[in-house]
Amino acid sequence: MSEFEPLLPYDTGAMRTVAIALRVQSLHLGQLAGELSGASGGLVFDGPAGDRVKSSLGDYSRTLAAVSQQLGDAAAKMLASADDVDSQNAAIEAHNASVLAHMPPMERKLLEYNR
Amino acid sequence: MLEAPGGGGGTVVLIDPSTLRHAAARVKITSQELQLAKSALAQISTPAMPSSVAAVVLSALAEADVSLGPLPPGLDQLVIELTRRAFWAEFADQLLAGYNLSGTALQEFKAWMKDGTLLQYADEGEAIAAGRELAVAYSGFRKDPQLLIDLALSLKASEAKAAGAEVERAFGAGFVNQFGAKNMLLVPRMIQAMEWSRQITFEMGITNPNVLHDVALSWEENGKTLQQDPIKDLLAPFCITLANATCSGMLAPGASSAIADSEDTWATAALVSQGTFATPFLLQCFKSGVVDKIVEDSRSNLALGGTVPETDFPLGEMWSQGKESLPFDTKQTILDALARNPDAAAQALSQPIDAQPFDVFGQRETITNPIELLYRYGDFADHGAAFGHVYVTATDHLPPAEASKLTVTALTQLVGYDHGGMSAFKDGIATDLADHHIKDLFDSAASLDTSSSIAIAPSGADGAGEIELGRQNLTTVIAKLADRPSAFQTLLHAGATYQAALIDQGTQSPPVLGSSPVWAHKIGSFDATVLNATDLNRWEDFHASDERHQLVLGFFKDVTNGVVALDDPVADAVVHTGVDQAFDKAFPGPDPLQVSLTNADAKLDMINSIRASIAAGYYDHGQIHVQLPPDLQGTNGHLKAYGSLDVEAKRSYERWMHENQQVADAVGPAAGQVSDAFTDQSIDFGP
Numbered sequence: 136m137s138e139f140e141p142l143l144p145y146d147t148g149a150m151r152t153v154a155i156a157l158r159v160q161s162l163h164l165g166q167l168a169g170e171l172s173g174a175s176g177g178l179v180f181d182g183p184a185g186d187r188v189k190s191s192l193g194d195y196s197r198t199l200a201a202v203s204q205q206l207g208d209a210a211a212k213m214l215a216s217a218d219d220v221d222s223q224n225a226a227i228e229a230h231n232a233s234v235l236a237h238m239p240p241m242e243r244k245l246l247e248y249n250r
Numbered sequence: 251m252l253e254a255p256g257g258g259g260g261t262v263v264l265i266d267p268s269t270l271r272h273a274a275a276r277v278k279i280t281s282q283e284l285q286l287a288k289s290a291l292a293q294i295s296t297p298a299m300p301s302s303v304a305a306v307v308l309s310a311l312a313e314a315d316v317s318l319g320p321l322p323p324g325l326d327q328l329v330i331e332l333t334r335r336a337f338w339a340e341f342a343d344q345l346l347a348g349y350n351l352s353g354t355a356l357q358e359f360k361a362w363m364k365d366g367t368l369l370q371y372a373d374e375g376e377a378i379a380a381g382r383e384l385a386v387a388y389s390g391f392r393k394d395p396q397l398l399i400d401l402a403l404s405l406k407a408s409e410a411k412a413a414g415a416e417v418e419r420a421f422g423a424g425f426v427n428q429f430g431a432k433n434m435l436l437v438p439r440m441i442q443a444m445e446w447s448r449q450i451t452f453e454m455g456i457t458n459p460n461v462l463h464d465v466a467l468s469w470e471e472n473g474k475t476l477q478q479d480p481i482k483d484l485l486a487p488f489c490i491t492l493a494n495a496t497c498s499g500m501l502a503p504g505a506s507s508a509i510a511d512s513e514d515t516w517a518t519a520a521l522v523s524q525g526t527f528a529t530p531f532l533l534q535c536f537k538s539g540v541v542d543k544i545v546e547d548s549r550s551n552l553a554l555g556g557t558v559p560e561t562d563f564p565l566g567e568m569w570s571q572g573k574e575s576l577p578f579d580t581k582q583t584i585l586d587a588l589a590r591n592p593d594a595a596a597q598a599l600s601q602p603i604d605a606q607p608f609d610v611f612g613q614r615e616t617i618t619n620p621i622e623l624l625y626r627y628g629d630f631a632d633h634g635a636a637f638g639h640v641y642v643t644a645t646d647h648l649p650p651a652e653a654s655k656l657t658v659t660a661l662t663q664l665v666g667y668d669h670g671g672m673s674a675f676k677d678g679i680a681t682d683l684a685d686h687h688i689k690d691l692f693d694s695a696a697s698l699d700t701s702s703s704i705a706i707a708p709s710g711a712d713g714a715g716e717i718e719l720g721r722q723n724l725t726t727v728i729a730k731l732a733d734r735p736s737a738f739q740t741l742l743h744a745g746a747t748y749q750a751a752l753i754d755q756g757t758q759s760p761p762v763l764g765s766s767p768v769w770a771h772k773i774g775s776f777d778a779t780v781l782n783a784t785d786l787n788r789w790e791d792f793h794a795s796d797e798r799h800q801l802v803l804g805f806f807k808d809v810t811n812g813v814v815a816l817d818d819p820v821a822d823a824v825v826h827t828g829v830d831q832a833f834d835k836a837f838p839g840p841d842p843l844q845v846s847l848t849n850a851d852a853k854l855d856m857i858n859s860i861r862a863s864i865a866a867g868y869y870d871h872g873q874i875h876v877q878l879p880p881d882l883q884g885t886n887g888h889l890k891a892y893g894s895l896d897v898e899a900k901r902s903y904e905r906w907m908h909e910n911q912q913v914a915d916a917v918g919p920a921a922g923q924v925s926d927a928f929t930d931q932s933i934d935f936g937p
Contacts, residue, residue, distance in 0.1 A: 149297035156294055157307070163287050164318075167280050171325075174276040179266035184335065184371075191328060192277070195321055199284075202314045206291075209310035216303040 139231050142224045147217040154213035161207035168199035270336035274329045281325035288318050334362060334371040345379035350386055360387060364400065366407030374420040377412065378500070381424025381491075384408075391433075391440070395469055398440050399478060405487035409494070422494030423501050431508030436462075437488045438520035438565060444469050445480045446563040453562075460514045461563070481566040481576065486524045493525030501531075510534035515543060519580035520565060522587040532587060532594035533601075539584040541605050541620065544627050548607035551629070579631035589639035592647035599644045599656055621656060625663035625672055633671055638678025645682045650715025654706050657682055657717055661704045665726050673734050680737035683727075684744030687717055692748060694719040695775035696768075696927070702726075721779065721931075728783035732798045742805040745780070749773050750812025750863070757867030761916040770864070770920035774927025777860065780805065781933050788934050792856070806859040807893030810866065855893070858904055861921050862892035865907050868916045876912050879905075 175192035178185065235243060291314055296307055341355055351359050362368035363384055372380055384404060391397040405425070412418040426434060443450055443465035450456065450466035478484050492509070495501045510531055512518045515538070522535055567575035577583050588595045602618045607627045609615050617623045624637050641660060645653040660679050664672075683691060690707070693716075701720035719727065732738045756769035784798045785791055792799050868874045869889045881899045884890040892903055907913050928934070 143300075145299055146297050150299050153294060153296055153307075156290070157310070160287055160291055160314075163283070167283055167287070170276055170280045174273040174280070177269055177276075178273050179264060179269045180335075181264045184331075185265070188328060188331060191324065192273075195325060198317050198321065202317050205310045205313055209307045212303050212306050213299065216300055220300070 137230070137234060139234055140227045142227055143220050145217075145220045147220050150213055150217040150220070154210045154217065157206050157210035157213065161203045161210060164199050164203035164206065168196045168203060171196040171199065265335070265339045267336035267339040270332045270339065274332035274336070277325050277332070278329045281322045281329065284318065284325070285322050288315075288322075291315070291318075330367050331371055334368050337362070337368065338372060338376050342376050342379065345383055346375060351383060356387065359383060360400075360404070363404040363408055366404075366409075366411030369408040369417065369421060370411040370413055372413065372417060372421075374416055377417045377421035378424035380408070381421040381426075382428040385425050385428035385433075389429075389433075392436065392465075395440055395444055395465060395474075398437065399484065402478070402484045402487045405491050406483070409487060409490050419494045419498035420500065422491045422496075423498040425491055426495040426505055427500070427502050431505045431512070434488065434492060434505075434509055434521060435512050435514055435517040438485060438517045439514070440465055441480045441484050442563050442565055444474075444476050445565065445568050447474075449568075450563065456562075460517065476569065479566075480569050481523075481574070485520060485565060489521055489524040492521055493527045496528035496531040497526070506531055507534060511538045515539050515580045519583035520576060523576050523583050525587075526590050527587060527594070529591060529594040529597060532584075532591055533598060535584050536588060536594075536598045537603070540581045540628075541603050541623060543581055544623060544629075545605050545607045547629055548609075548627050551608075577631065577636075581628065582630055582632050582636040585636035585640050589636065589643045592643050595640045595643040596647045596652075599640060600648065600652060619659055621659045622663060625660070625675070626667050629671060630674075633673045634675030635677065637672075638675045638681075641675070641678040642681045642685075645686060650686070651706070652715075653682075653686065654715040654717050657687060658704050658706060661717075661719070661723070661727055664730050665702075665704065665723050668730050676731055676734040676737035677740065680731050680734075680740040683731075684740050686715070688741075688744045688748045690717045691719070691724065691745070692752070692772050692776045694724050695721065695779045696772040697721070725779050725783045728780055732784050732801075735797050735801060738798065738801050739804075742780070742801055743808060745776065746805050746808030747812055749776065749809045753809070753863050753867045756920065757864065757871050757873065760873050761868060761919055763915060763919065765919045767920045767923055770923035771927050773860070774924030775931070777806075777924070778928045778931035778933045781928075782931055786856075787932055803855055806856055810859050810863045810893040811891045855900075858900070858907075859892055860924050861907060861917055862903055864920045864924075865889070865913055865917045866892065869913075874913055874916050876910055882906060 171192050175189045175196070178189060180188060235246070238246065291311060294311065296304065296311075299307070337355075337358060341351065341359075345351070350356075359368065359380075363380065369377060369380060384401070388397050388401040388404075391401060408421060409418055412421060439460055439462045443462040447466040447469040450461060450463055451470045456463065496506065509518060509521060511534065518535060518539055522532070527535075564575040564578055577586075588598050599620050601620070603620050603623065605617045605623050606614045607617065607623065617626075621641070625634075628634070628637065630637060641656065645656055647653075648656070657679075660675075660682070664676070664679060697718070699718065699720045700722060702722045703718065703720040704723050705718050707716035707718045728741070731741055752769045752773055756767055780802060781787065784796075784802055786799060786802060792803075794800065865874070866889045869878075878889060879902050881902050882890050882895075890899070890903075892900065895903060907917060
């Protein structure tokens with residue numbers, strides 16, 4: 136007969152909270168990237184200085200977009216991982232319940248008493 | 251708005267200031283939001299999670315921190331650029347047309363001049379306009395000294411951030427032309443009145459009409475105290491602005507002359523106390539503030555028996571509690587300004603003047619050579635130190651043939667008109683001789699000319715600009731430089747390096763019995779002249795308490811060390827080109843604490859060091875094949891430097907030189923030449 140198995144030691148609630156925070160910041164940075172892009176697009180500013188300013192704004196916008204993307208990806212992975220942890224823990228709990236159900240009554244009572 | 255780039259050229263650049271301001275506002279908000287986002291991300295603490303996810307999350311957070319870090323400052327800089335460029339796009343035409351700003355535009359102008367950012371994005375035309383507008387905006391400074399302080403801050407910030415030297419110069423010209431010479435000259439006086447307000451207010455009997463008593467009184471009555479360094483924070487920005495204006499080629503001639511020729515020479519001197527000014531302006535200042543002043547002082551000296559002090563309230567002295575102030579002597583300040591511009595220094599000392607100072611008998615003498623006037627009639631509080639700086643700058647800058655004319659004049663004055671008031675100028679002469687003429691001094695010492703001539707060498711000599719001194723005057727020159735230890739040390743150190751190089755080069759060839767090496771005669775002659783000039787005709791004359799004698803002793807040790815330290819190519823270069831500053835620094839002089847302090851040690855050193863230097867040269871070049879005593883063996887097979895040895899090792903060195911026949915034979919011809927040169931000049935260093 137098989138043994139009891141331990142649950143995975145992760146706080147999926149906390150993982151989801153952090154993932155949501157990351158997602159919020161990812162969205163925020165994405166908006167800021169768009170804002171810089173918009174500021175650049177609205178400029179009527181020709182010449183070398185204008186080109187340089189627009190180029191700088193474009194660079195900053197792209198940097199923000201990249202960071203936004205990376206944070207968004209991390210948030211998504213974290214949420215998926217939390218779901219995975221929850222489903223693994225559910226399977227472990229079912230397994231442990233089955234082990235318990237197959238024990239002799241005295242042993243089960245002793246075990247439940249010790250728990 | 252359409253704008254032509256760079257004042258023309260065909261193409262037009264389209265700039266709409268309203269879009270620039272609008273974009274700046276959006277970027278500014280973005281920057282602020284970004285700061286908040288950064289803080290929020292920094293506060294996230296990750297819980298325990300599977301390692302594969304943890305790596306991704308931690309990597310994303312770390313990357314965000316690195317990538318977002320430079321963004322807010324960069325965005326803030328873009329906001330500044332966009333708003334300042336919008337300002338210029340909006341108001342440049344108005345300012346260039348001579349219309350002044352008002353309202354918000356004036357407020358923005360003042361604020362952005364004060365932090366320097368407006369000039370950061372200005373072209374030359376805009377910089378001129380900015381200078382003009384700033385002068386107008388602060389024209390009321392005479393009644394409100396706080397305006398002067400704000401103005402100084404604006405000038406300082408704008409100079410620091412202006413987009414290049416041309417913009418700075420254009421800005422300076424725009425400012426000074428509008429501000430005017432009269433106001434520029436008032437600036438040092440205003441600062442003086444603020445710094446010395448109490449003394450000026452309450453001191454009786456201030457007769458100088460240029461001291462601003464009313465400003466001091468008002469400052470004092472309002473209970474104000476100066477919060478800025480009067481020289482570095484307040485005066486310096488005006489000096490630099492004026493310096494830039496003189497270099498711009500756009501400064502109105504009237505303004506330039508009015509400042510240079512002002513009767514208030516104290517104010518003029520204060521205004522040139524910092525910065526690099528254009529040559530024509532400096533030459534004007536030199537004429538009025540130094541040449542004419544010396545002539546005027548020569549008259550005052552006759553009447554009053556001494557020079558009249560310029561002012562009782564030197565700038566910076568009260569603020570620094572006596573630690574730092576502008577020189578009391580305004581001539582000195584102007585000479586220091588000349589020394590910062592090599593071309594001006596060269597012209598000032600080489601162009602003829604027409605000065606007629608009064609001699610001690612009240613007779614007018616016509617002097618056309620500026621060095622002669624300054625040397626003989628200049629009464630300098632720094633004993634000619636600043637004059638020496640100008641002299642060194644000029645002789646460094648001029649072509650050798652021209653520079654040597656200055657050298658000949660200076661040496662002629664030193665020999666014929668030396669006086670205590672020029673003691674510090676000797677440092678300048680020594681530096682010039684050390685840097686440009688050390689070879690000439692050795693050649694002069696060895697020549698047969700015993701006259702009192704000081705002249706440029708005739709053409710056909712080794713190179714242009716060599717000088718020749720008769721032995722009598724060479725001795726006098728060295729004797730007079732020896733009166734000032736710092737000057738003497740400069741000369742002797744170069745002499746030691748050159749002498750070491752001569753020995754090094756001379757001993758590259760095998761010694762020939764019965765020969766008369768010219769190089770050895772040359773070093774013997776120079777050393778004999780130095781000894782004569784310092785009253786050291788016999789070793790018994792050595793007095794450890796005489797600083798000159800300690801320096802001469804250091805010279806001999808310097809030579810022995812130099813022969814060991816010099817590489818052949820360096821020695822050849824020194825012999826060929828003289829002792830320039832690179833060589834000079836490469837061979838630092840002897841540690842003053844290491845020179846012999848007793849007469850007995852000194853005797854030992856002086857008698858043997860020349861012979862030891864020659865022996866070291868021959869040994870190191872492989873011309874002597876003998877086993878070295880163990881205590882004389884240095885690193886890499888070299889002989890130890892005689893000057894570095896203790897008394898016992900020196901005895902060993904002497905025995906090696908005198909008792910080893912091969913060494914004695916090798917050293918003999920050169921040592922004989924030295925000995926002959928000594929005898930020729932009545933130097934008796936025999937045992």
